[in-house]
Amino acid sequence: xxxxxxxxxxxxxxxxxxRGRKVVAVQGLDLxxxxxxxxxxxxxxxxxxxxxxxxxxxxxxxxxxxxxxxGKTVPAQLPEVVGRIGAIVESPKFFPAFTGRKNLxxxxxxIGAPRTRVGEVLEQTSLGERGNDRFRSYSLGMKQRLxxxxxxxxEPDLLIFDEPTNGLDPAGIxxxxxxxxxxxxxxxxxxxxxxxxxxxxxxxxxxxxxxxxRLLASGTVAEVIGGSTAPTVKxxxxxxxxxxxxxxxxxxxxxxxxxxxxxxxxPDPADVTRxxxxxxxxxxxxxxxxxxxxxxxxxxxxxxGL
Amino acid sequence: xxxxxxxxxxxxxxxxLTLIGVAGLxxxxxLLLVATWFDARPLSAAEQQQxxxxxxxxxxxxxxxxxxxxxxxxxxxxxxPDPKPTVDDMCxxxxxxxxxxxxxxxxxxxxMPDLLQxxxxxxxxxxxxxxxxxxxxxxxSGAIGNWLTFEPRRLRVYGSKLLAAATGFVPIAAVVLxxxxxxxxxxxxxxxxxxxxxxxxxxxxxxIGGRAVVTTALAAALGCIVGLLLRHTAAAxxxxxxxxxxxxxxxxxxLQKAQPWLVKINFDAFVRHDAQYYVTECKTGxxxxxxxxxxxxxxxxxxxxxxxxxxAVVMVLLGGWVFHRRDVN
Numbered sequence: 001x002x003x004x005x006x007x008x009x010x011x012x013x014x015x016x017x018x019r020g021r022k023v024v025a026v027q028g029l030d031l032x033x034x035x036x037x038x039x040x041x042x043x044x045x046x047x048x049x050x051x052x053x054x055x056x057x058x059x060x061x062x063x064x065x066x067x068x069x070x071g072k073t074v075p076a077q078l079p080e081v082v083g084r085i086g087a088i089v090e091s092p093k094f095f096p097a098f099t100g101r102k103n104l105x106x107x108x109x110x111i112g113a114p115r116t117r118v119g120e121v122l123e124q125t126s127l128g129e130r131g132n133d134r135f136r137s138y139s140l141g142m143k144q145r146l147x148x149x150x151x152x153x154x155e156p157d158l159l160i161f162d163e164p165t166n167g168l169d170p171a172g173i174x175x176x177x178x179x180x181x182x183x184x185x186x187x188x189x190x191x192x193x194x195x196x197x198x199x200x201x202x203x204x205x206x207x208x209x210x211x212x213x214r215l216l217a218s219g220t221v222a223e224v225i226g227g228s229t230a231p232t233v234k235x236x237x238x239x240x241x242x243x244x245x246x247x248x249x250x251x252x253x254x255x256x257x258x259x260x261x262x263x264x265x266x267p268d269p270a271d272v273t274r275x276x277x278x279x280x281x282x283x284x285x286x287x288x289x290x291x292x293x294x295x296x297x298x299x300x301x302x303x304x305g306l
Numbered sequence: 307x308x309x310x311x312x313x314x315x316x317x318x319x320x321x322x323l324t325l326i327g328v329a330g331l332x333x334x335x336x337l338l339l340v341a342t343w344f345d346a347r348p349l350s351a352a353e354q355q356q357x358x359x360x361x362x363x364x365x366x367x368x369x370x371x372x373x374x375x376x377x378x379x380x381x382x383x384x385x386x387p388d389p390k391p392t393v394d395d396m397c398x399x400x401x402x403x404x405x406x407x408x409x410x411x412x413x414x415x416x417x418m419p420d421l422l423q424x425x426x427x428x429x430x431x432x433x434x435x436x437x438x439x440x441x442x443x444x445x446x447s448g449a450i451g452n453w454l455t456f457e458p459r460r461l462r463v464y465g466s467k468l469l470a471a472a473t474g475f476v477p478i479a480a481v482v483l484x485x486x487x488x489x490x491x492x493x494x495x496x497x498x499x500x501x502x503x504x505x506x507x508x509x510x511x512x513x514i515g516g517r518a519v520v521t522t523a524l525a526a527a528l529g530c531i532v533g534l535l536l537r538h539t540a541a542a543x544x545x546x547x548x549x550x551x552x553x554x555x556x557x558x559x560x561l562q563k564a565q566p567w568l569v570k571i572n573f574d575a576f577v578r579h580d581a582q583y584y585v586t587e588c589k590t591g592x593x594x595x596x597x598x599x600x601x602x603x604x605x606x607x608x609x610x611x612x613x614x615x616x617x618a619v620v621m622v623l624l625g626g627w628v629f630h631r632r633d634v635n
Contacts, residue, residue: 058458059451060633078458087455093448097322109313110456150452 004068005158005189006033006056011065013051013213025051026213028065033191033208038184040204040221041193042297048213049193050090053162057087069158083111086151087160091167092143096136100127100146103135104153113153121149141172148179159183161192165199177203197297209297233269235261236285237276246279247272262289307462307469314470318440327436328478334428335482339489342421346412346497357408364402372399389591412498414491415507419514419578425486426518426577429479430525435543437471437529442539451634464534464629468622471526479522483515510579517577524618531625562586566605569617575610 011029014022026048033039043049054060056067058075067074072081094103104118122131125145130138138146144164151159161180165173173196181203184190194200200207201221208218217224236259237243243261244254250271253264266272273283318324349357379397383390390396444450457463494500532542554570562585565571574581583605588598 054633054635057455059454059635061631075458082456082458085455089451089455091448093452095317095443095449096447098320102320106313106317107453107456109316110310110453112309147452154456 003035004032005035005070006031006191007068008052008056009066011052011055011067012063013048013055013060014063024213026055026062029210029213030215031208031210032218033189034206035189036184036187037205038180038190038192038203040200040207041191041210042195042197042200042207043193043210045195047210049210050162051213052210053087053089053160053191053193056160057085057089058082059089083154084157085160086154086156086158087162088144088147088151088164089160089162091140092147092150094135094143094146094150097134099132099134100138100142100149101131103146104131104150107150108153111154117153121152124152125149140167141169141175144168144172144176148176156188158189158191161190163194164192165194165196173199232262232264232289233266233272234285234287234289235263235272235276235283237261237281237283239281242279243276243281246275246281250275260285307466310457310462310466311469311473314466315474318436318470318474321436321440321443323439324436324474327432331429331432331478331482332485335425335485335489338421338425338486339493342417342490343493343497345417346494348411348497349409354408358404361402361404361407364407368399368402372401375399412494414494414498414500414503417494418487418490418507418511421486421490422483422511422514422518423574423577425483426521426573429475429482429518429522430573433471433475433479433522433526434529434532434546435539436475437526438533438542439529439539440471440533441467441530442533442537442542445534445537446539448635454634460630461626464626467534468527468530468625471530472523475522475526476519479519480515483518487511487515513579514577517579521573521577521614524614527618528621531621534625534629566609567613569613571605572610572613575605575607576614577610579607581605581610 008029008031011026011031012024013026014024016022029048029052031041031052041049041053051060055062056069056074058078061075069078070081070084072078074081094100095106098106101118101122104121105115108115108118119128119131122128125148127142127145127149130142135143135146159180161176164176164180168176177199180190180192184203184205192200192204204221206218206220207224209216209224234257235243240256240261244256247254247261247263247266252266252272255262263272269286269288273286276283348354376397376399379399380393383393383396386396444453454460454463491500491503529542532545533539536542536545549569554568558565558568562583565583565585571581571583581604582602584600584602586598587601588596590596
C-alpha cells in the first residue's frame with residue numbers, strides 16, 4: 001500500500017454562476033493525505049473543501065491538476081479503487097421513501113456485497129432496530145449513521161467524511177468522533193473535513209488547512225501548531241515593571257494579562273526564570289500557554305471569512 | 307452492467323409511484339373494457355321496435371317520393387353551372403334498408419385496432435411519467451451522488467437506468483394489452499360479431515400490440531432521459547405537456563404540412579402501420595375561383611419507425627453525453 005492515500009497536485013476548479021460570473025472554488029491545491037490514521041481537512045466555509053472531495057470522488061470534474069487515490073489516477077482509474085473508498089459528502093442522501101435496510105440492500109447488490117453484510121453494518125451502527133423504517137423518518141443522527149453503514153458495506157481502506165457532525169447533538173458528535181478515531185486506530189485512512197476545530201484536534205493525527213482553494217499548512221497537529229505560533233509562557237512575578245524591562249531587554253515580547261505577564265519569544269521557559277532570578281525577581285508561577293489548532297487556523301485563514 | 311440493471315429493476319419495482327402507476331393502468335384497462343361492453347350491447351327490444359318504425363316511415367317516403375325527387379333533382383342539376391357533379395352523384399336516392407336502421411353489431415376486427423392504439427397512448431404516458439420520476443427523484447433527493455460513490459462509471463449507471471425502465475415496462479405493457487385484446491374478444495363474442503376474425507386479423511392485432519409494447523418501453527427510456535436532463539419529475543412532465551400543447555396542438559394546426567415531423571403522427575404510423583392525417587390544399591380553378599380541399603395524406607410505417615428510432619438514438623446520446631460531463635452535487 002502506498003504511503004500516501006490521497007495526493008493532489010495543482011488541482012483547480014472554477015464554477016460559473018447563473019449570471020455568468022466565474023468563481024474559483026479550488027486553485028492549485030496540493031494535498032497529501034498519509035495512509036492510515038485520521039487526517040483533518042480544515043478551511044473556512046467556501047474554501048473549497050467539499051469541491052475538492054467531490055473531485056476526488058469523480059462527482060465533479062476538475063479544470064486542471066492531477067489526483068491520485070492509493071496511487072491510481074482519479075477519475076480515470078477511480079473504478080479500480082472505488083471499492084476501497086467509503087464517502088459521505090455533506091448530508092447523507094438516500095432514497096427517502098425506502099427503508100434504511102432497502103437503501104443498503106440496493107447499494108450492497110450494486111457492488112456485489114452479500115446481503116448478510118447489510119444486517120452486520122446496521123448492527124455495527126446501532127441501526128438494527130430501525131433498519132425497517134423509512135429513511136425520511138430518521139433523525140439527522142440516524143441518517144448520518146446510515147451513511148456510515150453504507151460506507152462500511154465496502155469494508156473500505158479510505159473513509160472520507162465531509163462535515164460529518166453537522167447538525168448532530170453532543171452525543172451524536174461524540175459517537176461519530178469515536179467511530180472515526182476507531183477506524184483510524186484500525187489502520188484505515190480517514191479524511192475528515194470539518195470546521196469544528198476542537199473536534200478535529202481531538203481525533204486527527206495530521207491536518208491540512210486550506211483557504212481560497214489553496215493549501216496553507218499541512219503536517220501533524222503538533223507540527224502545524226508549533227510551526228505557526230511562537231511559544232508563549234504565562235508568568236506570575238511580584239514586580240511587573242521591572243520584569244517587563246528585563247525580559248524585553250533580552251529580546252522577548254511581554255504584555256500584561258491581569259496579574260500575569262504573557263511572554264513570547266523565550267527559546268526556553270527556563271530562560272525566563274533565570275534572567276529574572278539574576279535580578280532577584282522570583283517567579284511564583286510559570287505556565288506554558290499551549291497554542292491550539294483554532295488559533296493556528298484563525299491566524300492562517302485571517303481575512304478569508306469564516 | 308447486468309448486475310446494475312437488476313438493482314435498478316428492483317428499485318423501479320419497489321417504488322411507490324411505480325406500484326400506483328401500474329395499479330392505475332389496470333384500473334384504466336378495466337374501465338376501457340367496461341366502456342367496450344356498454345358500446346357493444348345490442349339495442350333493447352323497445353329501441354329495436356323504434357328503429358323498425360323509423361325504417362318503415364323512411365321506406366314509405368322513398369316509395370312515395372323517390373321518382374318525384376329524382377326528377378326534380380335532375381332539373382336542378384341541369385341548371386347548375388359547370389363544373390358540376392355527375393347526375394348520379396347528385397341525384398341518387400337509394401332504397402332504405404332495414405340494417406341501416408338501429409345499431410349495427412360490434413365487429414371485433416373493426417374496433418380492436420383503435421382500442422390497441424388508445425391503450426398504447428396511456429401506456430406510453432404512464433411509462434414516461436414513471437421513467438421521469440424514476441430518475442428525476444434520484445437527482446432531486448441527491449441520492450445519485452451517493453450512488454456514484456459506489457459505481458463511478460457513469461455510462462454504465464446511465465445505461466442500467468434506461469435498460470431497467472425500458473425492460474421493466476415490457477411485461478407490464480404486454481399484460482395490459484393482452485387483457486385489452488382478450489377481454490374485448492370475450493365481450494364482443496358474447497354481444498357482437500367475432501365470426502369475421504381470421505388468423506390474419508389475429509396476426510395484425512398481435513403486430514399492433516407488439517409495436518405498442520415497443521413504444522411503451524421507448525417512452526419509459528425517454529422519460530428517464532428527460533428526467534435526467536431536467537433533474538426533476540415535475541419539470542419533465544411540464545416540458546412534455548408544453549410540447550403536446552404547443553407543438554402537437556398549436557403548431558400542427560397552423561403549419562399542417564409539418565405534421566409528418568411531429569411525434570404523435572409518427573407514433574400512430576408506427577403503431578398502426580401507416581397513419582392518416584389531413585392538410586388543407588387550396589388552388590385557383592380555371593374559372594378563377596379559389597377552392598380549398600381537405601386532403602387526406604398517409605404517413606408510412608417506415609417513416610414512423612425511422613422517426614422514432616432516430617429520436618430515440620438522439621435522445622439516448624444527448625442524455626449520455628450530459629450525464630457523463632455533468633457535475634453532481
